[in-house]
Amino acid sequence: MPEKSASDELYETPPKKDEIEVTIIGPGFGETVLMHIGDDKWFVIDSCKAISSDRPAPLEYLNDIKADPANVFAIVVSHWDDDHCRGMADLAATCTNAEIILSKAFIDKDFQAYIRIHDTPLTRTVRSGVKEIRGLTSLLDEGERSALGAFPNRRLFGADDLKMSHGCPVELWSLSPSDAEYQNFLSWAASQMGSSGETRRVAVNRDRNDLSVVIYVSVGDDVLLFGGDLEEEGKQATGWSAILASKGRPKAKARVFKIPHHGSKTGHHDDVPTELLAIDPIAIVAPFKNGNVSLPTQVDVDRIRAFAPKSFTTATLAGRANPKRDPAVEKTIREVTRRFSTLKAQPGMVRLRKQLGLPAEWRVERFGSAGTLDRIFS
């Protein structure tokens, strides 16, 4: 399989009408996946901000390859907090023809009450935590967009919905979140509701993303699985266990796999490679680094490469220079804090393209700090 670090000219070349493409951008504050299914039709999963501008990274990329945002037919929303989906509201507003795919939990009255109570914290720089989901909800409230609910084994789009000139049937499925995860999320939101007389706070997401949407896509015989942030708790009703146990899910195995939850072991289930993935799949990881916490770890890398030797990362985890501060400030930070780290978003991009109708392999291109997974620490 040819691999290259692409020149600008290659980067700006849009996919052909009979070519499918998957582009994964991250990590920033959040990560994003764009997929071209043919005929200039795109769907997007989540959002993050571009480094070069303040715009959502998916819009920047579509602009770079001269693709029209009006051709985005769906946007999948699996995060609600500002730290994980920067630019989501802007993305949804710009892609005027996109259906919004999200868990119904986002529109539940208790969660919406939670959003509203946290909407105006009156802080100077700290974000409310709910700005993006608030903007998205406003679009839906004003009737500017329609919404499709994501839940297990739902065929969101079928061949009759997406008629393609290349003749390959296209299907888009959601495989999560499960009912238990839906309820867990709403219980959490209710517990976080403010009370009368309490000083205002900002909204902070909880560590576990209960509403992570796993997306399964088939274009003809090509199958792709986007694992989102789905974590595995070892319980039948949640995570990958719930997906593996479910009846009614599509059975064809994926050749391309977006590794969940930054490649961490919490996103791993031993049966996923054998039950859901084809032999020798292509795997992509969007890593995470915050101070001493880096994901994936070397153990994670070894585990992923064991079932997917052809694996890539959107960014390296090599050390990055800290910003320079006054020596007195640096000294004080060391004295006062137990830990201090700067979250430097440094997204790269992995792009896969494949010509339909030919016995062709996926072409992999890497941009920015993206590379092969075995060199993620270099």
Add this chain to the structure above:
Amino acid sequence: MPLDMPSQMTSWSQRQPSGSPHTTSWSEPQPPTSPLVMPKVNKPEVRRDAAYALRTDIDNPNKDIDISDGIRILEDFAPLERARLYQHTQPSRLEVLNAWEGAVMAVNRKAGTFTARLYDLTDTKADISEAEFEIGDVSLNDVELLKVGGVFRWMIGYRTHSFGQRERISAIKFRRLPAWTAEDIQAAAAEGDRIARKIRVR
């Protein structure tokens, strides 16, 4: 960034009366508030945990003030000089080297720490930071505000007294943002209800 510091905020000149309203260290306009009747809140008992115990080992006659008002003095004066300043009532000047607005992400009472996301107030283009602080560095008056989502200011700077002595300080002050009222809660619930009924998710 020199700021005039009112004399009552100089640790040495006046001890904070217990239960008094807590003012912010820096001159800044307070956010507009509607007339509020602050409900009486039973202040939680502050646990003197291991982190606090370590702090009382600092050789400082006013150690209770240092720890209880959210200000940590990092470069102490000799006791004699401190005694002279204690009687002095001229305002000191505060030079802020760096300041952040922070949001509490997690509180670990067992370990005596809290984690916060920090947004640089002195450089709005700076990247976001995360830090883990000692709960003992939070003013006793602010401990009730130490919750997930709580907002605070963290300042590192120099305080210069009128005699010219300078001390390096770190100060954490929680923001007493306007409280949610019963009307706010009801309005949020009503809006949540309206949205849930109006938006159709197919």
